[in-house]
Amino acid sequence: MQGAYYYGDKTFKIGECRPTAPGDDEVRLDVAFCGVCGTDVHIYHGVMDKRIGPPQIIGHEASAVVSEIGSAVENVKVGDRVSIRPLRFGAQHPFDKGNPHIGKHLQFIGIDSPGAFQQSWTVPGYTCHHLPETLSLELGALIEPLAVACHDVRRGRVRSGERVLVMGGGPIGVLIAFVLREKGASVMVSEVNEARLQMLKKWNFETVNPITENLVDRVSAFTKGAMVDAVFEVSGSAAAAKSMTDLLCARGRIIMVAIHGNGPQPIDLFKFFWSELELIGARLYEEEDYEEAIALADAGNIPLQELITSIRSLSEIQGVFEEIDDNPDGLKYLINCQE
Amino acid sequence: MQGAYYYGDKTFKIGECRPTAPGDDEVRLDVAFCGVCGTDVHIYHGVMDKRIGPPQIIGHEASAVVSEIGSAVENVKVGDRVSIRPLRFGAQHPFDKGNPHIGKHLQFIGIDSPGAFQQSWTVPGYTCHHLPETLSLELGALIEPLAVACHDVRRGRVRSGERVLVMGGGPIGVLIAFVLREKGASVMVSEVNEARLQMLKKWNFETVNPITENLVDRVSAFTKGAMVDAVFEVSGSAAAAKSMTDLLCARGRIIMVAIHGNGPQPIDLFKFFWSELELIGARLYEEEDYEEAIALADAGNIPLQELITSIRSLSEIQGVFEEIDDNPDGLKYLINCQE
Numbered sequence: 001m002q003g004a005y006y007y008g009d010k011t012f013k014i015g016e017c018r019p020t021a022p023g024d025d026e027v028r029l030d031v032a033f034c035g036v037c038g039t040d041v042h043i044y045h046g047v048m049d050k051r052i053g054p055p056q057i058i059g060h061e062a063s064a065v066v067s068e069i070g071s072a073v074e075n076v077k078v079g080d081r082v083s084i085r086p087l088r089f090g091a092q093h094p095f096d097k098g099n100p101h102i103g104k105h106l107q108f109i110g111i112d113s114p115g116a117f118q119q120s121w122t123v124p125g126y127t128c129h130h131l132p133e134t135l136s137l138e139l140g141a142l143i144e145p146l147a148v149a150c151h152d153v154r155r156g157r158v159r160s161g162e163r164v165l166v167m168g169g170g171p172i173g174v175l176i177a178f179v180l181r182e183k184g185a186s187v188m189v190s191e192v193n194e195a196r197l198q199m200l201k202k203w204n205f206e207t208v209n210p211i212t213e214n215l216v217d218r219v220s221a222f223t224k225g226a227m228v229d230a231v232f233e234v235s236g237s238a239a240a241a242k243s244m245t246d247l248l249c250a251r252g253r254i255i256m257v258a259i260h261g262n263g264p265q266p267i268d269l270f271k272f273f274w275s276e277l278e279l280i281g282a283r284l285y286e287e288e289d290y291e292e293a294i295a296l297a298d299a300g301n302i303p304l305q306e307l308i309t310s311i312r313s314l315s316e317i318q319g320v321f322e323e324i325d326d327n328p329d330g331l332k333y334l335i336n337c338q339e
Numbered sequence: 340m341q342g343a344y345y346y347g348d349k350t351f352k353i354g355e356c357r358p359t360a361p362g363d364d365e366v367r368l369d370v371a372f373c374g375v376c377g378t379d380v381h382i383y384h385g386v387m388d389k390r391i392g393p394p395q396i397i398g399h400e401a402s403a404v405v406s407e408i409g410s411a412v413e414n415v416k417v418g419d420r421v422s423i424r425p426l427r428f429g430a431q432h433p434f435d436k437g438n439p440h441i442g443k444h445l446q447f448i449g450i451d452s453p454g455a456f457q458q459s460w461t462v463p464g465y466t467c468h469h470l471p472e473t474l475s476l477e478l479g480a481l482i483e484p485l486a487v488a489c490h491d492v493r494r495g496r497v498r499s500g501e502r503v504l505v506m507g508g509g510p511i512g513v514l515i516a517f518v519l520r521e522k523g524a525s526v527m528v529s530e531v532n533e534a535r536l537q538m539l540k541k542w543n544f545e546t547v548n549p550i551t552e553n554l555v556d557r558v559s560a561f562t563k564g565a566m567v568d569a570v571f572e573v574s575g576s577a578a579a580a581k582s583m584t585d586l587l588c589a590r591g592r593i594i595m596v597a598i599h600g601n602g603p604q605p606i607d608l609f610k611f612f613w614s615e616l617e618l619i620g621a622r623l624y625e626e627e628d629y630e631e632a633i634a635l636a637d638a639g640n641i642p643l644q645e646l647i648t649s650i651r652s653l654s655e656i657q658g659v660f661e662e663i664d665d666n667p668d669g670l671k672y673l674i675n676c677q678e
Binding site for chain 2: 093094095096097099102103155223224225226227229241242249250251256257258259260261263264265266267268269270271272273274275276277278279280281282283
């Protein structure tokens with residue numbers, strides 16, 4: 001059995017990984033496909049080494065086939081095709097208020113413990129969600145990011161007929177745009193990369209390049225002067241944080257999906273007061289988001305296949321991460337963990 | 340008939356005001372009492388002269404008796420005792436999305452048009468809310484700020500059993516604290532003024548002085564480590580804006596009541612993402628907030644009488660504003676507009 005170990009300093013090495021027998025509540029999986037997340041690229045850049053503790057196997061956007069189950073596992077059986085919700089819930093803390101997915105003791109599988117870039121992976125049984133027979137294992141590896149999008153849209157309370165701006169047209173931004181369309185919203189996507197803009201146009205999204213165009217004017221024209229009901233901030237850029245409060249109608253909502261990790265940003269609190277705006281944080285997903293994502297993927301209205309830039313074998317993982325660094329046009333790279 | 344004209348440069352002058360016959364949809368009121376709002380003090384300081392256009396009569400926290408009604412007015416009759424919701428709704432704008440109280444064309448009566456610091460005042464009939472016989476006209480002048488508090492608490496979706504921090508123990512902060520208590524919340528108030536802290540303690544609120552105490556530690560102790568479910572930011576201070584994101588549990592809500600008018604403030608957006616926090620703007624009030632405020636005032640559980648620092652005659656208005664400037668311990672000054 002093989003696994004891709006991250007060694008720090010932008011380096012993966014393929015090595016042996018010994019299959020781990022599942023505990024009573026665990027399952028052992030033959031990983032099928034695992035997508036490369038923006039977080040994995042951050043890890044590759046070395047900024048999370050302290051949390052990761054290299055050498056370590058990362059990866060958390062996985063589909064798999066169940067190969068062995070613990071004695072207490074009841075939700076899946078050997079041979080089931082599943083998508084994995086990579087959250088290990090720790091002891092409840094009073095802070096959590098019944099929200100374990102953002103709990104104090106949450107551990108993220110693939111960051112805080114070994115991930116899916118390996119042939120055999122052992123995880124808690126409750127992390128497994130069944131994939132319908134009609135959904136491929138390739139698309140099963142897109143359930144995790146699609147569940148993020150479902151969660152973000154749910155947190156944003158978007159209703160049919162609303163007009164929405166998504167800031168940032170990377171994989172998550174694109175998936176949010178598609179989920180919003182499924183909800184009946186009219187969607188504009190703000191993105192600076194020309195290749196991504198072309199893809200978004202091909203999918204019939206309204207687009208705007210905030211560097212070459214006046215964002216406020218474009219949003220105003222898109223909404224006939226009303227401005228948008230919701231802004232999804234997915235870009236993580238300081239410019240987006242600065243402008244997001246200028247783009248909303250009365251009681252407009254900003255959904256904060258991006259990780260603004262470089263310290264506090266200047267935010268115009270007066271606008272929140274004046275027009276009763278809302279800023280809503282959204283992180284990860286809950287069980288129902290996975291179920292919704294699987295149903296949406298299976299329904300087939302979202303062209304998920306077109307989001308896949310490339311599918312490569314586990315042995316090629318080093319080259320894949322190097323290519324992602326060199327190819328800002330790409331969207332989603334999948335690793336075939338059995339090849 | 341007399342009125343108090345604001346002339347700019349911290350100056351009021353008592354002058355004649357001619358009663359204005361009501362239009363078809365209007366009522367003429369004999370103003371009973373009108374409270375002095377923080378906004379009136381801002382106006383007195385000259386910072387809103389451009390919007391006010393002195394000389395002008397200001398004042399908007401009024402109780403009154405109806406003295407004359409227009410031909411189309413049906414909701415009140417001559418002799419009715421009322422509290423006034425001082426909002427003139429302009430034409431709807433697409434931006435408003437059915438929220439006229441924060442609409443593009445909203446005009447605030449007492450700022451954008453003549454206010455209540457006069458004996459006779461003519462306003463749209465729909466602005467009048469009946470006061471029960473059991474509620475005095477003095478307390479009727481507190482309905483406007485109490486409706487602000489009701490609106491803020493409603494926007495904050497506070498539920499019974501929640502623990503809440505109110506930042507700022509001025510009149511609005513105190514009223515929010517009392518409304519929160521009526522909803523079944525446990526309330527801590529953060530305030531720097533020692534006299535106000537003593538009043539808050541007398542009313543059995545948990546208190547904290549964020550200058551002499553560690554706010555995070557006190558909130559943690561108050562909530563047994565969980566941190567609060569909601570923070571009402573009523574202080575308008577940069578220090579409060581900086582610390583507010585450190586005080587909440589998972590999915591905690593910040594209700595932005597204060598006017599942060601000095602430009603953007605540094606806000607830690609990462610915390611919104613990480614713990615799914617929410618920032619919710621709250622401004623003014625809607626019809627139902629007035630009805631709730633009147634019901635709460637009439638129920639008598641909130642010691643509104645104790646919030647009244649002083650009641651003075653219209654002719655004393657100049658001295659009242661000077662005293663407010665010199666007395667940071669005071670809460671609510673009322674002007675008796677018939678004396």
